[in-house]
Amino acid sequence: MIECPNCHNKEMPGALFCHECGTQLVDATRLATQSINGGSTDKLAQTFQSIPQVPIPPQAPADVAVSLFIMETGEILPLEGRTEFTIGRSAEGQPILPDIDLAPYRAYEQGVSRLHASISLGKQQALATDLGSANGTRLNGQKIPPHKPYQIKHGDVLTLGKLKIQLLIRR
C-alpha cells in the first residue's frame, strides 16, 4: 500500500493519483533528481519573477483595487486584470500555476501551498478564501476555515503559512 502525502488515504501500488483528494502520487522521485542540475530551476525562477513586473492592461477595472504588500521584502504586487486571483507558489514539474506566484519570496520555506488562497474583488468588497492549504491561512492572526470566503479590508494582514502579506485596498 502507498499513502497519499496530502490526505493519508491508502492507495494500491501503481496508483498514479489519490482517488480521495486527487493529489499526484508518482513523480516525487523524479523531481528530486531533476532539481539537482540547477539550470532549469534558474530559468523558471526568472520567468516567474518577470511576471509581476509586466503591467497587465486592465480589461475590466473593478471598483475595488487590491495590492499585496509582502512584508518581509517590502515588495508590492498589484492585482490587476481580473476579479479573482489564486495565490500560491509554482513548483517545478507541476502543472499548477497560481495567478500570483509567491515562489520568489521564499514561499516554499514559509509553508505556502501550491494553491493556497484566493482573493476575489467585488463591486463593494474584497473576499479572501483559503483553498484547503496544508498550513492554513490567518487573517489578522485569526485562522480562517478552508473554502469559506472572508471579507478583507485595507491594512488587513493575511498570513499564508508563515508568509505575511498586508492588503492594500483602494476604493
Add this chain to the structure above:
Amino acid sequence: MAEETLYDVLGLPRDATPEEIRHSYRDMARRLHPDHNVNLGETELFIGVQEAFEVLSDPDRKKNYDLGLPPEPLMIPPISVQITYSRNSLARMSEPQLFYAMVELRVHADAEHPPTSPINLCLVLDCSTSMQGVRLDTVKSTAIDLVRQLQSEDILSIVKFSDRAEVIVPAGSRADRRSVETRIQVLQAGGGTEILQGLALGFEEIRRYCSSNRISHIILITDGRTYGDEEACIRLADQASSYGISISALGIGSQWNDKFLDEMVSRTGGNCKYVSRAEDIRRFILEKINGFEHSFAENATYTFSTPENVFLNYAFRLHPDTSPLVTGSPLVLGSIPRDSNHNLLLEFLANDVPPKADHLTLCKGRLTYEVPSSTKKRKFVHRLDIATMITDEFDLEPPPPNLMQAMSRLTLYRMQERAREDIGDGNMRDATRRLQNLATHLLAQGQRDLARSVLGEVAHIQQNQTFSEEGDKRIKYGTRALLLPPGTKEKQHDRVS
C-alpha cells in the same frame, strides 16, 4: 476482397483458438437464431454460422479445411495500435496493484482512404410537453437544416415520441423535400416521455437500410426521464449494437436520467451529451454529422478475456466522443477517425502476480472494425494483447507524460463520480470534501467557471443534502469535456443558461 472464409463468417482471425471459435459461435448464434431474428435473410446467415462452426470445431475437419485454404492475402491492417503503459513492468508481489494502459488506434499513413460513406441517420425526438417552446423549435429548425444538407445517398428518418411513438419521416422515403419539411414543421409537443417507444420505432426504421455500406446511427434527443422501460432500452441498445448501429443521446436541461442514457449509449459506442441551453442543440447535431464525415472505421470492438487474477477496473474513451465505457467484454469502442487518434485509457487491477513467470498478459483478445467502402463494408480482425514484464523491483520510472496528463484529468472526472456515489449513500461530508478538493484542482488548471459551479454545488449540498437540479450534470459533463486531448478543445457549455 477474396472469397469469404469460414473464419470471416465467425469474425475471427485464422489462428483462432478452439475456445474463441466456440465463444464467437455462441454469440452469433444467440443473435441470429431463427427464434429471435427479425430481418429477412438472417436465417441464411444463421445456417452459414452453423456450418462454419461444425467444420472449425472438429479438429480433423478444421485441419483439412485449413490445408485447402488459399494463403491469407498479405496485407497491412489499415489501423495501427500503439500502447503506452504507466510502468515498464509489474512488480512481483501478492498485494494487488494497479496498472494503466493507454491504447491509441491510428489509421496507417498509407492506408487507402475510401470516399466518405453515406449515412443512415435516424432522429428520435422527444415531443413530450416539456419540450414545448424554444427547445422543440430549435430541434425542428436543425432537423430541417439537416434535410437540406444531406447528400442524395444519405438516408434520414425521423421518429417522434411521447407516450407513444410515430414515424414522421420514414427511412428511404422518396417524398420531396418540401413535404418532409412541412411534416417536421407541424410537430407538436404533448404527453409524457417513454423512450423505449421512440427507440424501438427508430430502430425499426434504421434497420431497413443498415446492411448496406452506410454508417448507421440513431440520435436520441430528450429532456425527460423515462420510467420502467430502462432495462428494455438497454437490451434494445445491445441489439442495435450487434447490427452495427450506434446510438448517441442529447439531454436537455435538468430532468433527464444521465446515468441511464450514459450506460445505454456507451454499449453501442456512442456518446451522451448535456446541454443547458437550447442553442447548443444545433451544435451537437451538426458536430455529430461532421464526425461521420471524418470517420474511417466504424463499430470497432475489442473482444477480450483477462486471466483470473486480473480485472479491467475502468475503461474510458478519451477521443473521439469522450465517454466512460462499459468495462465487460466486448468493449464497444465506436468509430475511428481518419485524421486523428482513437484513444482509450484502461485501468487494470492485478492480484497476486505469479512468482515464477517473467511476463503477464493482462488481457488477450481481438480488435474488430468495419471500413465502409463504396460497395460493401470490409471487416478487419486483428489480435490485440496487452502484456507486460514482471520484475522483482517496483518500477519507479515516471509514467509517460501524455498518460499522466490524461490520468490527471480522468482523476477529476472520477472524483466527481465518487461524490455522486457518496450522495447516493447519504454521505454528505465525504461528498462535499471531495467536491472541495475537486474545485481546488479545477482552479489549479485554470477552469474557473467549472470550479465556481462545483463550489456552488457544495453550498447547495450543505443546505439541501442533495445536488441542485442541474448541478450534477453540469459538473459531470464539464469535467468530462476536460478530457478531450489538447487541440480538440470544444467550447465549454457549462455556463448557467
